[in-house]
Amino acid sequence: MMTTWTGRRARLMAVASTALLLAACSGGTTDDGKDAAAGYDPSAAVTITWWTGQTMEAEKVAESLAAEYHTAHPNVTIKTSAGAPTTDDLLTKLSAGFAGDSYPDISYAFGSWAGELGASGRTQDITSFVNDPSFAWNEIPEAARLTATSAEGKVIGVPALVDNLAIIYNKKLFDAKGIAYPTKDWTWQDFRDAAKKLTDPGTNTYGTAYSVSGSEDTTWHLWPLLWQNGGKILDGKKPAFNSAAGVTALETLRAMAVDDKSMYLDQTDEKYMPLFASGRVGMVINGPWSLLDPLKTSKVSYGVSVLPGTNGDHQTISGPDLWVLFDHDNANQAGASRDFVKWLTSSGTDAKWNLAVGNLPLRTSEKSSPEFAAYVKEYPGGQEFFDNLANAKQARPTVAGYEAMSRNVGDAIAEVLQGAKQPQQALDDAAKKSEGALED
Template sequence: MALAFPRPLAVMTVAALLLAGCSGGKKTADPNAPVTITWWTGQAEDAEKLLEALAAEYHTAHPNVTIKVSAGAPTTDELLTKLSAAFVSGTHPDISYAYGSWATQLAQSGRTQDLSAEVADPKLGWQEFPPAARATATVDGKVIGLPAVVDNLGIIYNKKLFDQAKLAYPTDDWTWDDFRAAAKKLTNHATNVYGTAYPVSGSENTTWMLWPLLWQHGGAILSKDGKTPQFNSDAGVQALTFLRDMAVTDKSMYLDQTDEKFGPLFLDGRVGMLITGPWQMYDIKQRKLEYGVAFLPGFNGDHQTISGPDLWTLYDHADPNRAKAAKDFVIWLTSKDTDARNSLVNGNLPLRDSEKTTPAYQKFTKDFPGAQKFVENLANAMQPRPTVPGYVELSQYVGDAVSQVLQGAAEPKAALDAAAKKSTEALAQ
């Protein structure tokens, strides 16, 4: 199973993290000392087995390092809450999986390690990771981890439904008007087929799908100093109005209240196009569905997308041996050879540019048609999501606004203005 998952956002207050206090110690590490580190993978059972095998492989090569592997929480979404409690009790792991949108909250805990010195070493190859992933891992100049998953949003479409509707397949040059027109023609309410779908649970899944349209219209999420919401600008209103027109006027958009239905509906041939990422390819492969991949539609030639990098975040226990062992393991885990051998087989995009030269990458692009398109689409991910205090709350407010508008319960301008007012308060805290 792929390590990449859709991105619903767990919620935790900054105050809970700040109870954790500060990290300690500056003692010199002994690289040969016996040491045990804990690793919370945040993954489902089958993915965790893969990671357990990696930990065992590393232990064989480094007998003094024992790695205790567990999911850390029943689901990835619950991991942030578990980390919050563990920070307070001092039982936090040495390494954990983390959604990139949690980066600021984790950094504020005072428990994260700083890998700034390691990434400055040319041997680590920091520049090989996509810019959005590097930006997400860096909070206030401190590098709190290394990328675990890189991805982006594009279009995956069902070729059979397009053929039945006698429609040309989406191209990388499509406009949003092209997308809307195709969705209308694909929709057949008599057979419960929709042109596209959108999650309206109010989670980060709801929010982050709006940001590319905002950016393409020339808008911004926040002011340059990260303190003032700007998503309720004319650009934001135009972006949300477009989505509202598809959902309310055209009725060509299936609205998923749970974040969990639109993927299976696509697999069942009930949705013609998904705005989604490479993680979807793993499930599609199991169903042997005929599909294609294209960049996100554009506005005025701008096909900007969004990347949702996740992290292997590292934490301090005031023990230099544990700190070094955790760093060394994550550097090995995200190295060209290790990642190529293990992540690519599950449909994840390569973490590093250098992996494109490996036999594993050639097999990856063959096994997952369209994977190369998502790799190319990383160049369209020009802006990261903000890593500022208050983004978690902002995401909730925007997600709720989008959900209300797409269900016809609010107007775009009023909903975004209300979300901006609440977000201003969250950012001020």
């Protein structure tokens, strides 16, 4: 399987020095407008390097797929490796590779890195390639397509994985308190009321939970609430999350954490899902990776429902990861890497990749496949997460500086939920700290 939140999903925690190194690597590098694959000869002998960013089990699947592609295209040799000890280390490894001219042709990347990687000047512009009708670009969820696209409209990669956030609830705890299960009509007030009823200090049980580590796990859980209230993350390159909509969003969370004390505050990102699986938390807002670990190995009886809504708006967020394609000034390498990624993300091959390792399918055309039927049978709640992709209507901005901004917002949320600051002050402080990083 692909790594879970503590590995793959503890995304966006790369240190500021990595972002600075990427920025330094981009110095003097400009996009000359030339197609990196211009003059590509599909019959030429070529070797491409693929950093999969995967754990051992998924890496074996990747190696088998590379071998399958090579059998069909014997002139193309694919050198496959994880690329780094963990997925989180890939950004540092890539930035060092840019400095030493030893970076791959294709690499797995967290979607939050897209802005930094695009600013490096090393990525291919594959906009025309993916917009060719044969690619079926529109079969991939819009939020994932937006993540792969820079603010200037340049597509630098292809989604490797799609997901979203939804409510996961413990049926046994709901039944014990006589609370009706979450529905598609739930509001945030419904969520808050249920969390209060589920909380029991006597048994040390909480109604819900939230990460206050300050990582992207802290930050991206706020964005759906911001969007549902009509707010936006940025206005151009300027922070806009500290608007009235942002304050309302954060106050919704603060009330549960501070006033109701119905929210378990996880300092690490790593505790709240095991606590849910053990019956100590009634509801969590999390993604489909939870169906693999820890829910698949637990005995908890759970259900999945869309996020609570604001005035009927149940927007969620998708945190897609990407296959980013890099330019080595070699048309055959560029062309071969494009062709391989097109094959890898096709509906037929994706069923052997994402569905095989327990992830949602990339493409809507896979919903009627036998592999998807097997997936939803093996992972209860998978169908609900797949359907919830329709509620992922916006994406985190693909801009350099998002990483630094995310840490600032994450710290602000943590301060508010722990009672140290009020929402407006905390978000204003985060916005001020983020201005420089976003303007660079």
